[in-house]
Amino acid sequence: MRFNTRLRTTVSAVAFGAAFSIGGVAAAQDAPTSVDDIIVTAQKREQSLQEVPIVVTTLSQATLDGAGVKDIKDLQILTPGMTVTSTQSEASTTARIRGVGTVGDNPGLESSVGVVIDGVYRSRNSVGFGDLGELSRIEVLKGPQGTLFGKNTSAGVINIISEAPSFSPEANFEATAGNFGAWGVTASVTGPLSDTVAGRLYVGTRKRDGFYDVVTGNGPRTETDDQNQDFWTMRGQLLILPSENASIRLIADYTKRDEYCCVASQVRVGPTVGIVNALGGQIAAPTPGFGEVPFSRTTYSNRGTGQTMEDMGLSAEANIDIPSWNATFTSVSSWRAWEGINGMDLDYSTLDIMYRENNGGYGYSLDNVTQEFRLAGATDKLDWLFGVFATREQIRRDDSYYMGAHYTPFLSMLLSSSLNAANPAIPISPGLAGCITAPGMTAAGIVGCVTGQTAPTGPGFGSGHAVQDLYTQTTQSVALFTNNTWRVTDKFDLTLGLRYTMDEKKLRGLQDNVGINGLACGGAIGNMTALATALGQGNPVAGAPAAQTIIGTMCLPWANPLYDNRRISESFDDGELSGTIKASYKFNDSVMLYGSYAKGYKSFGYNMDRVQTGIMPNASLLFPSETVDSYEIGLKNTLFNRSVLLNLTYFDQTFEDFQLNTFLGTAFVVESIPELTSRGVDADFAWFTPVEGLVLSGGFTYTDTKYGDFTAADLTSPGNFPQLSLLPGARASFAPEWSTTASVAFDRDIGNGLKFGFNLTGKYMTEFNTGSDLLPYKMQDGFGVLNGRITFGSDTGRWALELWGQNITDTEYKQVAINQPLMGSAFQNTVQPDGSFYDPARDSQTYAAFLGQPRTYGLTLRLRY
Known part of the structure; x- marks a missing residue:
């Protein structure tokens, strides 16, 4: 009895075996027959999903196994309104909900969509890429x-809530084999030690072979x-x-990856293909008129893309019941260390133009x-919770570029070609870079x-x-928080949550x-007048x-x-x-109406990258905090003898x-866009049918996610506006108007054991x-x-x-498209x-584009056992 009580009161150790997914697969060994079996901990206490005034997609262990979910990228097929992508390395994993998320591999930006594993906040999405182990369930809070x-x-x-140790002995073994030379083995054992x-x-x-065929050139x-x-x-x-x-x-956990990733495949090839070919290199062949090229998983890269990642950590969660207060004191402590190192072919061709080596010179740790402390309790009228959260985090980023033998001739021919096109009367030397220096x-x-x-x-x-x-x-960072629900009547509840966060960041x-x-x-700057005179045929103004x-x-x-030797020191x-206020009203045991307001906050930070424009010796790399005001009104319905859920x-x-x-194309830019709005509807459905073992479920998210109107003067660096000029008033990237999921699951005994x-x-x-700058291609x-x-x-x-x-129909699609450098x-x-x-x-x-996975x-x- 003591063991069951402790599991029930320990948030991260809840063993929820219901095989159900809103917007996902359902049905497994212990499939529920009622919506009432669906339990969530979205408010740090066990509650029925239908009593929580929040949009939550809850995915059980059987659901995740049925859909083949091993990491958060797999998770998106079960969750309407959610996308997860990665780009130049798997460390650049980005999750978005309702069309909102922060892209790129710049660790100076915190995640818009946070990842929490067994009560421990993970500050970057990349930690969720990898085998998540044995899972009890995953809850996606929108x-x-x-x-x-x-x-x-x-x-x-x-x-993410993993399976906790059990006092009932059990051993599990799994062996997998698939196409692309895939194989995997996992094993687990649990039981009493005393x-x-x-x-x-x-x-x-x-292990698995790669999804891309690579032409390596020389x-x-x-x-x-x-x-x-x-x-x-x-x-x-333990x-x-x-x-x-x-x-x-x-x-305690440890993960080690030693892989090569990620090349990109050309989706449209422009006129520079002539220069690439002239220098003996290869990229995909252009189509007539420089339109889109046929979908292909053949890529071009003469440099390696080796990546190594190491992730390790310790956590301790302690729960102490205080019977006299009808309360529980919780302490969650953690230490995490993560490191990723990458190699990269920056020009995505077989020319040797620019690259990064996998020698520790590029990556971040x-x-x-x-440390979090919580004290939570309940009376007849009030569920209350108070807590404090503190964290100390250190990020180190190394960035390194290497110039290849083709850089100078490629740049010279690129300039010569563009200037000859603009000034056909003046022949421009193909050795222009050598001229200037x-x-x-x-x-x-x-x-x-x-x-x-x-x-030259x-x-x-x-x-x-x-x-x-x-x-x-x-x-x-230190935060004080509280979350309290007052049961005003048997049908009407009010919830108030507040959090005050104090952040301090230092950049060196x-x-x-x-x-x-x-x-x-x-040399180019020093010879500007001579250049302008030559290009203007004696008129420096015309040639400027x-x-x-x-x-x-x-x-x-x-x-x-x-x-x-530009040194940086900022703090x-x-x-x-931030916080929330929610009101919910139960018309009866089957229907609940709720409304809520929430204030969200994502901390300020520093751009750990070189900027493309506006370089100043003492310019600050700071960008401000992101805030959001969110309003929701929802209706949760439990129908037909509690066998149908419709929210x-x-x-x-x-x-x-x-x-x-x-x-x-040459640098990442961090800009604070004055306004982004996301409006729409979330819907979730599940039916535990009268047919034994058959469950149908689905969901959709309709979003209208758009940038507000802004001009160059509204940006931190007005010089960035030309490359962001398609954004004002436009739909944001990765924000489909409709995102729908559907599933059918069947599981039953057929006799003879x-x-x-x-x-x-x-x-x-x-x-x-798929691009933050919204270019049409x-x-x-x-x-x-x-x-x-x-x-x-x-x-x-x-x-x-x-x-x-997985991807049974072998659908071909882009994850993220980019401007191919230079x-x-x-x-x-x-x-x-x-x-x-x-x-x-x-x-x-x-x-070029980083492509979605093919059929596996x-x-x-x-x-x-």
Whole structure:
């Protein structure tokens, strides 16, 4: 009895076996027959889903197994209104809810959608990519969570609860084999170590070949596939029951990944393909008129994309009942360490232009300590909770660029081509980079070299290590919070939650150029008048625009001398009040109406990257906090003898200073967009049918997520406006108008000690743009993905054999599209009639995309003792 009591009162150890998913697969070994079986801990206490005035998608262990969910990227097929993507490494994993999320791999930005695993807040989404182990359930909370879940989040929370140790001995084994050479083995054991201590140990390893075929050119890359899988993980737990009124849960985990990821495939090839081919390189062949190229998983990369990740941590949760107060005191302590290192081919071609080596020079690490105390109790009229949360976090980011042998000739030919097109009367030398940096070059010599009359004598840009930056950010945060529900009457409840957060962040850094590359930019600037005169045929005013183009290209962020030994030292602190107020009214036991207001907050931070424009010796890298005001009104219905769930919610969210991180082709830009609104409807449905073992479920999210109108003057760096000029008043990226899920699940005994089941889960999303700058070639048409699983096994669960498929229809789609670095340009210097700086007729950009996973299939054998 003591063990059951402790599990019931320990939030992270709740063992909820109901096989149900709102918007996901349902049905498993202990499938519920009533909506009342669905329990959530969205308010840090066990409650029926239908009594919680929050939009929550709750996914049981059987649901997750049925849909093949192993990490948070898999999770999106079960959750309407949610997308999860990754780009240049799996460390760049981004979750979005209702079209709201923060993209990119810049660790200076916290996540809009937070991840909490067993009560421990994880400050970056990348920690959720990987085998999550044995799961009790996952809860996806939509909308700002500004009270209870660690650091505040502005768009939602993914709350992951793993299986706790059990005093009933059990052992599990799983072996999987699939296409792309996939195989995996996991094993776990749990049981008593004494009368008061139970343990659980989980270990697993998975491997798979890559999804991309890679053309390597002259190398030195040797891998001919990419985005493989190769990792192992271990998780050990102890559940200690020192007395009738206390429990302690200890968890230690370790994960190691050693993989190569991620190349991108061309989706549109622009005119720079001629330069690539002229220098002996390869990218995808362009289509007539430089339109979209056919979908292909063939990519081009002469440099390696090796990535290693290491994730480890310890946590301790203690719960002490205080009977005299009818309350429970909870302490959650944690230490986490995460590190990721990447190699990268920055030009996504077989030319040797720019790259990053997997030698520790590019990546980031995160060390984090958290402590939370909560005291929660209840009276006849009041459920109350008070707490304090503190964290200290240190992030270190290293950034490193290498110039390849093709950088100088490629840049010279790129400039020559663009300037010859703009000034056909003036032949421009294909050795332009060498002209500008020639030592002792006179003005007359510059003119002669630029116009091709004399040969270049300068070194141009040097090959090898060009950039080495280091950033270290230390964060200290303390928050006081409370969440209380007053039962005004038997039917009417009021909930008030408040949280005051105090954040302090310090940034120390060094940005430095290596070698002679800063000299090239300095030479261009020093010869600006001579350049303008040559390009203007003796008229420096006429030639000034072309000269500025040369200087802009020669002085890209990795070659600008303003970054030579640029030291950074900044600190900032601020406080923010967030919280919620909710009112709910039960018309009867089956229908509840609720309304809520919530204030969310995502902390300020520092841009740990070089900027493309507005470089100043002492310019601050600080960006402000993001806030959101959210209103919801919802109706929760439990119908037909409590066998049908039908929930509807209207939401209206307004974000201020939305933290946008977008890649402009040569640098990531962090900008605070004045306003972003997200309005729409969430709907969830489930039917526990009269047919034994058959459950139908589904859901949809309709969103209208748009940026407010703004001008250059509203931005922190007005010079960024041309590349963001498509945003004002437009639908945000990754914000499909409709996102729908549906599932059917069947699971029942068929006699002779056997059981048969199947799951079919699908998701469809209407079109959306996959680029933060909203360029048209980054649009993704509406598409659907279908996962399925057929299970045959013993009715006791001792063994089961599963035939499964992910993306069964082999749907082809883009995750994220990007501007391929240095391969053309999309935004021009001329304002168009619509106020943007984008002219489709002058779009010469080559676009690449990180693609969705192809069809995978295989067999899984499960054994349980």
